[in-house]
Amino acid sequence: RRNMRRTAPRSTLRKIIKNHKPQLRLAADVDLLVRKERDGCRVHLNFLLFLHRLAEEARTNAFENKSKIIKPEHAVAAAKVIKHFKY
Amino acid sequence: PLQPLRAKPVPKSSGASRRKTCEPEVPSSLIKKIFSHYVKMPVSRDAFKIVEKCSKRYFKQLSDDLEAYTNHAGRKTVEMADLEVLMRRQKLVTEKMPMHVLIERYLPLEYRKLLIPIAISGNKVIPCK
Numbered sequence: 001r002r003n004m005r006r007t008a009p010r011s012t013l014r015k016i017i018k019n020h021k022p023q024l025r026l027a028a029d030v031d032l033l034v035r036k037e038r039d040g041c042r043v044h045l046n047f048l049l050f051l052h053r054l055a056e057e058a059r060t061n062a063f064e065n066k067s068k069i070i071k072p073e074h075a076v077a078a079a080k081v082i083k084h085f086k087y
Numbered sequence: 088p089l090q091p092l093r094a095k096p097v098p099k100s101s102g103a104s105r106r107k108t109c110e111p112e113v114p115s116s117l118i119k120k121i122f123s124h125y126v127k128m129p130v131s132r133d134a135f136k137i138v139e140k141c142s143k144r145y146f147k148q149l150s151d152d153l154e155a156y157t158n159h160a161g162r163k164t165v166e167m168a169d170l171e172v173l174m175r176r177q178k179l180v181t182e183k184m185p186m187h188v189l190i191e192r193y194l195p196l197e198y199r200k201l202l203i204p205i206a207i208s209g210n211k212v213i214p215c216k
Contacts, residue, residue, distance in 0.1 A: 012111055012112070015111035016146045017149070018111075020146065020147055020151070021150045021151075021154050024153065024154050024157065024163070024164075024165060025165065045189060045190060045193055046173070046174060047113070047142070047146075048121060048194075050142075051118070051122050051125060051138075052125045054138060054141060055125035055126035058126060058130075058134070059126050059127070068129065069131055070126060070129065070130040070134045071134055072137050075137035075141070079141045
């Protein structure tokens with residue numbers, strides 16, 4: 001648990017967004033490789049934070065139900081709460 | 088001579104097309120790892136499936152938002168500023184929690200180096216502007 005994989009699946013993130021919005025470009029010019037990478041990790045950062053929030057909510061729900069493990073209903077409830085923040 | 092030709096391509100093409108149409112997504116093993124890292128509790132298998140579904144939806148929403156922001160700014164390219172505005176609206180970035188603190192906290196060192204200028208000896212700043 002301590003050594004979580006920290007690298008971002010950059011090209012996958014790009015592909016996902018490309019899949020949803022083919023006409024949208026993530027800041028990328030061939031010469032600005034750093035730029036390209038930057039945005040890749042920003043999206044990744046956002047995704048990490050999203051998962052973090054989801055995890056916290058799910059955990060709270062599980063505690064409230066006195067459950068020792070996260071069950072699907074906890075995750076669903078957590079997702080609904082986060083949707084409230086627009087996700 | 089016609090019959091063998093007709094019979095052949097049917098099973099092959101169906102398999103190949105299915106492979107292609109499956110959409111890109113973050114590997115479920117990675118989602119699992121990140122989620123269980125944050126949640127610090129046992130998670131049932133079905134709950135992971137829910138999390139995966141949520142991530143999918145999250146990405147859809149994310150691309151919608153990014154599109155809206157960039158269109159609003161009259162651009163076609165997503166830039167850093169758009170992401171920052173988005174995260175401000177998500178209440179992830181606030182006055183008390185600036186962007187670079189989040190970056191420092193959540194991203195590994197190699198990425199941090201790319202994102203935050205660091206002053207090094209000799210009065211140089213990396214990355215230079």
